[in-house]
Amino acid sequence: ALKVRPDYPEARENFHRVANWLVERWHFFMLNDYGRNRKYQQAIQKAVQSGCNTVLDIGTGTGILGMCAKKAGAAEVYACELSKTMYELAREVVTANGMDGGIKILHMKSLEMEIPKDIPQRVSLVVTETVDAGLFGEGIIESLIHAWHHLLLPPQNEFQEQSVTGRVIPAGATVFAMAVECLEIRRHHRVCVSEVGGLSMVAAGELRSPVSCSSEPDDSTEPYTTERLSRLPGGYKSLTQPFTALNIDFNNVQELEGLTSREVQRLRLPVIQEGELDALTVWFQLHLDEENSLSTGPQEDTCWEQAVYPVHNTKGFLLKPEDELVVEVSCRDAYLRLCSVAVVRNGREIRLDQRLDTQACENHISNRNPEAELCSALSSLQTEQNPPSNDFCSLESSEIALLNNHAYHQSFRAALAKLISQLKGKWQNRAGADPGSTDRSDLLYVLDVSEGFSLLSLIAASHGHVKAYSSVEKKKQQEVLKRLATSNNIPEERLEFWLNHVEDEQGMLKRPSREKLWSGIMLDCVETCGLIRQKLMEKASLIFLIKHVSIICTRCLLEDGGRVFPEKIVVYGTLVESDTLLLESAVQGREPTLGFNIAPFINQFTVPVHVFLDFSTLDCKHLSQSVELFVLDLMDATANYTHREVKVQATAAGRITAVPFWYNIYLDQEISVSTLSQNSHWKQAAAVLQEPLEVGAGEWLRLSVKLHKSTISISVDK
Numbered sequence: 001a002l003k004v005r006p007d008y009p010e011a012r013e014n015f016h017r018v019a020n021w022l023v024e025r026w027h028f029f030m031l032n033d034y035g036r037n038r039k040y041q042q043a044i045q046k047a048v049q050s051g052c053n054t055v056l057d058i059g060t061g062t063g064i065l066g067m068c069a070k071k072a073g074a075a076e077v078y079a080c081e082l083s084k085t086m087y088e089l090a091r092e093v094v095t096a097n098g099m100d101g102g103i104k105i106l107h108m109k110s111l112e113m114e115i116p117k118d119i120p121q122r123v124s125l126v127v128t129e130t131v132d133a134g135l136f137g138e139g140i141i142e143s144l145i146h147a148w149h150h151l152l153l154p155p156q157n158e159f160q161e162q163s164v165t166g167r168v169i170p171a172g173a174t175v176f177a178m179a180v181e182c183l184e185i186r187r188h189h190r191v192c193v194s195e196v197g198g199l200s201m202v203a204a205g206e207l208r209s210p211v212s213c214s215s216e217p218d219d220s221t222e223p224y225t226t227e228r229l230s231r232l233p234g235g236y237k238s239l240t241q242p243f244t245a246l247n248i249d250f251n252n253v254q255e256l257e258g259l260t261s262r263e264v265q266r267l268r269l270p271v272i273q274e275g276e277l278d279a280l281t282v283w284f285q286l287h288l289d290e291e292n293s294l295s296t297g298p299q300e301d302t303c304w305e306q307a308v309y310p311v312h313n314t315k316g317f318l319l320k321p322e323d324e325l326v327v328e329v330s331c332r333d334a335y336l337r338l339c340s341v342a343v344v345r346n347g348r349e350i351r352l353d354q355r356l357d358t359q360a361c362e363n364h365i366s367n368r369n370p371e372a373e374l375c376s377a378l379s380s381l382q383t384e385q386n387p388p389s390n391d392f393c394s395l396e397s398s399e400i401a402l403l404n405n406h407a408y409h410q411s412f413r414a415a416l417a418k419l420i421s422q423l424k425g426k427w428q429n430r431a432g433a434d435p436g437s438t439d440r441s442d443l444l445y446v447l448d449v450s451e452g453f454s455l456l457s458l459i460a461a462s463h464g465h466v467k468a469y470s471s472v473e474k475k476k477q478q479e480v481l482k483r484l485a486t487s488n489n490i491p492e493e494r495l496e497f498w499l500n501h502v503e504d505e506q507g508m509l510k511r512p513s514r515e516k517l518w519s520g521i522m523l524d525c526v527e528t529c530g531l532i533r534q535k536l537m538e539k540a541s542l543i544f545l546i547k548h549v550s551i552i553c554t555r556c557l558l559e560d561g562g563r564v565f566p567e568k569i570v571v572y573g574t575l576v577e578s579d580t581l582l583l584e585s586a587v588q589g590r591e592p593t594l595g596f597n598i599a600p601f602i603n604q605f606t607v608p609v610h611v612f613l614d615f616s617t618l619d620c621k622h623l624s625q626s627v628e629l630f631v632l633d634l635m636d637a638t639a640n641y642t643h644r645e646v647k648v649q650a651t652a653a654g655r656i657t658a659v660p661f662w663y664n665i666y667l668d669q670e671i672s673v674s675t676l677s678q679n680s681h682w683k684q685a686a687a688v689l690q691e692p693l694e695v696g697a698g699e700w701l702r703l704s705v706k707l708h709k710s711t712i713s714i715s716v717d718k
């Protein structure tokens with residue numbers, strides 16, 4: 001569609017949504033990392049000059065490493081790429097750089113490659129960077145074991161003199177880890193509050209994020225998540241020195257094969273400062289060859305992410321400098337697994353992850369010694385959870401952060417309280433109904449159509465005289481809500497689950513059978529990534545659709561005086577100069593990619609809006625004040641213009657590269673929550689300019705802001 005009508009907004013938006021997952025965002029900042037590219041090139045040049053004449057690039061991506069090998073003079077270069085999009089892109093790139101005759105690119109996974117079907121004979125060099133922040137997440141171990149067995153010449157060995165031998169770049173890796181205290185990680189993986197919106201959370205049982213490195217690998221969890229430690233709000237505190245968790249030699253196939261069967265390694269790490277254990281963080285050095293290595297450490301100026309293994313004690317666990325932290329390292333199922341399993345204090349080892357039997361703890365308490373406190377603290381943790389600790393409910397890390405967003409829930413609680421007292425007041429005036437009447441008509445109906453796990457329905461029901469409908473779907477999550485209802489004295493019949501399998505939005509938002517209208521409908525409008533939720537405007541207009549479509553103002557879904565929460569969203573933005581956002585959005589010319597012409601091809605997959613941005617820690621230069629960009633009125637969906645011009649004055653000279661934006665969400669006239677606030681579970685988004693715009697201080701700019709089907713686009717010109 002874009003080829004036919006390049007300016008067709010619908011097709012453009014769809015392409016951008018698709019581009020985001022067709023081509024991973026890290027391609028841009030990886031290709032912009034001249035240091036990384038140069039080091040790979042040097043290692044490849046050295047290998048080719050020392051006799052590696054046939055090369056296979058496993059996971060070629062854009063083809064850059066294969067082109068380095070060709071340019072270094074290798075006679076035969078092969079490349080394989082499992083992603084169709086990247087395969088086609090690599091073909092275009094190699095052709096544009098005049099090497100289509102010299103590099104054979106295969107659209108396949110290296111594990112499927114055979115000789116002579118795919119490549120004529122074994123190669124003397126494999127280059128690859130099929131690594132993720134946890135090193136093994138892209139299957140490099142399996143790929144190299146297969147390559148050594150089927151695709152590579154035998155390795156150098158001291159016994160018989162071989163003319164040409166096989167080798168791998170990178171030659172190996174060293175994995176480092178470090179225990180940290182970090183509030184930002186904690187609030188995304190543990191519920192740190194005992195009360196949410198007035199509801200006690202004790203009965204919820206253990207709510208944990210799906211990131212868990214429990215010993216038995218099961219598919220419902222992933223062993224680690226990733227964070228850019230150098231850009232986490234509030235930073236982190238190192239509780240141990242960085243330690244070497246693993247060394248691996250990619251040129252030793254026995255070692256590679258032994259990795260997954262290697263017994264679990266237990267490391268004892270001295271705690272270097274007091275702090276709460278929140279996670280183990282992991283990074284690595286890729287040893288390209290004896291001289292060159294790449295590091296993905298938090299202190300590096302490159303912007304790789306690190307792997308994060310959150311610890312799952314429900315409450316905090318304070319480490320002290322005289323402690324030793326016991327960490328288990330294993331590579332079961334080819335993932336790198338790290339677990340902090342115990343603390344050694346005064347020579348006594350206290351396990352962290354299993355339930356402590358209180359009897360053992362009782363014995364300790366008698367002789368009042370330091371680990372007794374620790375032990376009794378731990379045992380009290382265990383008893384506090386009602387259900388057994390292995391019965392936990394898994395929530396997305398964004399849902400955990402939402403629960404920890406105190407202001408969000410307090411604001412909803414207050415706004416609901418106002419609505420409910422207004423509506424009750426209305427009734428009492430009408431027909432003198434006696435306030436104590438118990439007839440069904442004095443119930444208020446509140447619908448929570450939030451996506452995912454939400455306590456808003458319970459917060460509404462906790463006000464009394466409210467029947468709340470929750471759109472939580474998962475069985476385990478509904479059980480948590482029921483447990484919380486009971487323990488917060490909310491009669492079970494006041495909470496219903498409005499199953500989302502209703503055929504369409506119309507059905508879902510349809511008024512309850514008893515011909516009652518909704519007193520309140522609660523929407524969550526902004527996605528965690530920082531964009532307006534798709535279909536929001538359609539849903540909101542649907543609530544009022546009847547009101548606008550029919551001549552006679554038949555009742556819309558809301559009773560007279562009923563409200564939709566939020567009623568208004570105000571979008572704010574500011575002009576910034578940020579090289580980081582530029583480097584994460586598009587390849588900046590030929591310079592970083594060793595002079596190869598790659599940028600125009602990969603930049604076809606640039607998207608105009610960067611999401612999941614942590615604006616509070618983005619290194620950037622502010623070039624204007626924050627300005628109001630747009631107002632979305634959910635109470636009157638037709639009021640929303642689709643295009644707005646905003647004048648902004650540059651407050652400093654610089655190069656505008658992006659317009660970060662965020663929202664003030666108004667639950668009613670007075671009560672609002674900001675998606676930029678400190679404990680917000682939201683990240684921000686930023687419109688990235690195609691061409692950076694030089695401005696002088698005091699110069700006026702014109703922002704044109706468009707909203708099309710909940711998609712915001714922003715362009716800047718003078």
Ligand SMILES: CCc1ccncc1CNCCCCSC[C@H]1O[C@@H](n2ccc3c(N)ncnc32)[C@H](O)[C@@H]1O
Pocket residue numbers: 026030058059060061080081082083086108109110111129130131132133138139143296304305
């Ligand atoms: C923050 C990530 C990071 C952290 C630390 N240091 C470096 C980085 C950046 N490296 C990212 C590469 C990660 C993706 S791998 C690159 C390309 O290779 C493809 N593939 C992967 C395996 C594979 C195979 N066996 N056979 C054929 N193709 C294969 C993928 O489809 C991808 O296009």
